[in-house]
Amino acid sequence: xxxxxxxxxxxxxxxxxxxxLSCTYDTSESDYYLFWYKQxxxxxxxxxxxxxxxxxxxxxxxRFSVNFQKAAKSFSLKISDSQLGDAAMYFxxxxxxxxxxxxxxxxxxxxxxx
Amino acid sequence: DTAxxxxxxxxxxxxxxxxxxxxxxxxxxxxxxWYKQDSKKFLKIMFSYNNKExxxxxxxxNRFSPKSPDKxxxxxxxxxxxxxxxAVYFCASSQTPTSSETQYFGPGTRLLVL
Numbered sequence: 001x002x003x004x005x006x007x008x009x010x011x012x013x014x015x016x017x018x019x020x021l022s023c024t025y026d027t028s029e030s031d032y033y034l035f036w037y038k039q040x041x042x043x044x045x046x047x048x049x050x051x052x053x054x055x056x057x058x059x060x061x062x063r064f065s066v067n068f069q070k071a072a073k074s075f076s077l078k079i080s081d082s083q084l085g086d087a088a089m090y091f092x093x094x095x096x097x098x099x100x101x102x103x104x105x106x107x108x109x110x111x112x113x114x
Numbered sequence: 115d116t117a118x119x120x121x122x123x124x125x126x127x128x129x130x131x132x133x134x135x136x137x138x139x140x141x142x143x144x145x146x147x148w149y150k151q152d153s154k155k156f157l158k159i160m161f162s163y164n165n166k167e168x169x170x171x172x173x174x175x176n177r178f179s180p181k182s183p184d185k186x187x188x189x190x191x192x193x194x195x196x197x198x199x200x201a202v203y204f205c206a207s208s209q210t211p212t213s214s215e216t217q218y219f220g221p222g223t224r225l226l227v228l
Contacts, residue, residue: 043221045219050216091157100211100213101159102159
């Protein structure tokens with residue numbers, strides 16, 4: 001069975017600072033994809049970044065980057081130069097080849113302090 | 115233009131009633147999904163359709179019946195509503211039902227059963 005664990009229910013970061021959100025996962029598959037989604041108060045689920053398991057290079061999207069440690073099954077999200085608009089719930093998700101269904105973690109609520 | 119839309123956004127109803135939630139995507143995707151987000155923000159897949167065919171059916175009470183009249187629409191009908199059905203229901207779509215595809219989410223429908 002696949003599982004995704006986000007061990008930080010809530011995190012806070014000062015505006016303009018950097019914060020890292022943790023995610024660990026478990027799967028016996030070798031081919032899978034990992035995603036970070038953001039859910040602001042509007043409830044809309046927005047894709048932040050995605051990582052292919054076969055790629056060693058960490059994905060980057062502007063201020064968002066991941067630290068993908070395949071052996072450790074860890075997929076953390078780093079947000080640099082945090083902005084007030086980054087305040088949201090962040091969900092880590094795993095999708096393994098052949099299942100095409102997302103397994104979500106329980107989410108981390110990020111607060112950005114002005 | 116809204117990529118994945120859901121109606122209604124809010125639904126308040128009495129126990130025992132029957133209700134439907136509609137979802138439409140204008141992305142030209144083949145695959146659509148229904149997810150349920152409970153009060154603890156946990157997201158879990160319920161159903162998935164590919165080209166109007168059911169491909170994922172998680173352990174969901176048969177009071178829930180999805181219907182896909184065409185590739186662009188996936189509706190969710192719920193019979194005999196129960197208190198435990200109160201949640202936010204998200205529709206999503208992807209180009210194809212493969213793990214590499216990003217899923218795009220609708221804005222969610224908050225259902226409250228009294």
